[in-house]
Amino acid sequence: MQIGWIQLRDFRNYRTLSWSPSPKLNVLTGPNAQGKTNLLEALGFLLTGRSFRTSHLAEVPFWGTAAVAVTGELHRLDGTVTVRRALERLENGAWRSEGAGCSWARAVAFGWHDVEILNGVPALRRNFLDGVAARLYPSHRAALVRFRQILARRNSVLQRGGADAAAQLGPWDEQFAAVGMELVDRRRRATAALQTEISRIYPCLAGECHKIELSYRCSVGEAAEPAALFAALERHRREELRRGQTIVGPHRDDVLVELDGADARVFGSRGQQRLLALALRLAELLPITEATGTSPVLLLDDALSELDPSVRDNVLREIEAAEQVFLTTPEPLPVAAGGRWAIHAGGLAAA
Ligand SMILES: Nc1ncnc2c1ncn2[C@@H]1O[C@H](COP(=O)(O)OP(=O)(O)OP(=O)(O)O)[C@@H](O)[C@H]1O
Ligand SMILES: [Mg+2]
Incomplete structure (x- = not known):
């Protein structure tokens, strides 16, 4: 376009x-x-x-x-x-x-602050991936808003505590698990789409052979069913009540970026991190073109x-x-x- x-x-x-x-x-x-x-x-x-x-x-x-x-x-x-x-x-x-x-x-936008996708806190990588997922799958943004609302409600029950907290969490837990795994599924698909493209693009930009590996790190491992997240909430219930916050779910996930087998966040040079950030943006172009029918x-x-x-x-x-x-x-x-x-x-x- x-x-x-x-x-x-x-x-x-x-x-x-x-x-x-x-x-x-x-x-x-x-x-x-x-x-x-x-x-x-x-x-x-x-x-x-x-x-x-x-x-x-x-x-x-x-x-x-x-x-x-x-x-x-x-x-x-x-x-x-x-x-x-x-x-x-x-x-x-x-x-x-x-x-x-x-x-x-x-629009796919790259700015100098994008290097923080590589070297910043996990929230920045989640935001990046949610942006990609939203451009690929238009319902992702609405699900994200819904998830944040459920998370806030759940956290306020956990903060209040009290004898009936566990009972009050019940309905929220089910929704949290359903919408949470919906987000995880789209983030995983977005990661896979980026992986294919960045494997080609990064070596082209760097002008030499490199192996790039992106892996979505999920708090329920490889599981894909809402039941797995629901069970994880139950397992962590006591700890969550003690801390007054939700400690498992997609709001805690991360994306590992490995360059030739080493974590790019820890071992990448600034130039490599910057080039990886640019390559991640360019890696969006083809998947978006396929999803929307125009580049x-x-x-x-x-x-x-x-x-x-x-x-x-x-x-x-x-x-x-x-x-x-x-x-x-x-x-x-x-x-x-x-x-x-x-x-x-x-x-x-x-x-
Ligand atoms: N809401 C606003 N109203 C008027 N001017 C603004 C507003 N927001 C930012 N500016 C001004 O716009 C100017 C240009 O900003 P911009 O970030 O586009 O510069 P740039 O050409 O990209 O510069 P650089 O090469 O430093 O990146 C700045 O001087 C800034 O103060
Ligand atoms: Mg500028």
Whole structure:
């Protein structure tokens, strides 16, 4: 799929912008703090109605304004859709996101903070995997919201304690096990889809042979049935009541990333971790294309920094195969195809 054109009003440091990008590679260049990442964020917002940078919508409107509008046209082989999105400030000061999306629009975004998928806490790997699963299986996000509600209810019963706590947990446990294993199943499938692709992509980017192994580490081992999670809750009941929190379930799971048999989190160099993070994002492209029937838009923020010149060339070669790509860099790049754009103070011009 491709973004044919986009218009912004009061999105971050863009007062107004009207832009028709190249259908292939777009290189966005400019000094620091001019609006390169903001523009990627706006493209992602058009496609998904979300920011890949923040969950606080109030950060997005140009300072002091009461509304944001993002409109654009999306193309794929069998049609064109105009998408209109808006953020509006309510009387109580909260921000509301408005507008209908497009069922096949997907964005895969990479930013410098993605290295934390490799070297950060397990919650960041779970979030990453939930993002992939949500792009592959649209019901995943709703199940995740439901799971978090059940987890919060269960935790409040555990915190209150008391003689009837075990009886009160009963109905929550059943739902927790059912929705929890639904999440685990999709996360495992997402991991398997990424595994196939990253095994090819990482060696291509690194320019040498490497073995990458992704394994989903689940608190109920290999089990796939809700009954296994239900039984684990029963086994840990006394400990959970003592600690006042749920200690087994998908909110405690992790993904192990091994590079040539060693845990990349512990033994990977910073460059390797960064390249693995980029490879994980690129590994999403094919599974998403197969699931939605059209390839996602790729938003790469500063994806080439800290990489060797030969690895940079490999990355550029790899992304040539993608459909529409937006790549920010502080310095101009010697790329032949696509569009080159200069970003300055919330404005854009052909470079
Ligand atoms: N809501 C907002 N309203 C107005 N300006 C904002 C808002 N949010 C951020 N900015 C400003 O936008 C500017 C550009 O930010 P952006 O992160 O896009 O820069 P960049 O070009 O990616 O820079 P770098 O090369 O350092 O990554 C910053 O100066 C920031 O203060
Ligand atoms: Mg930036």
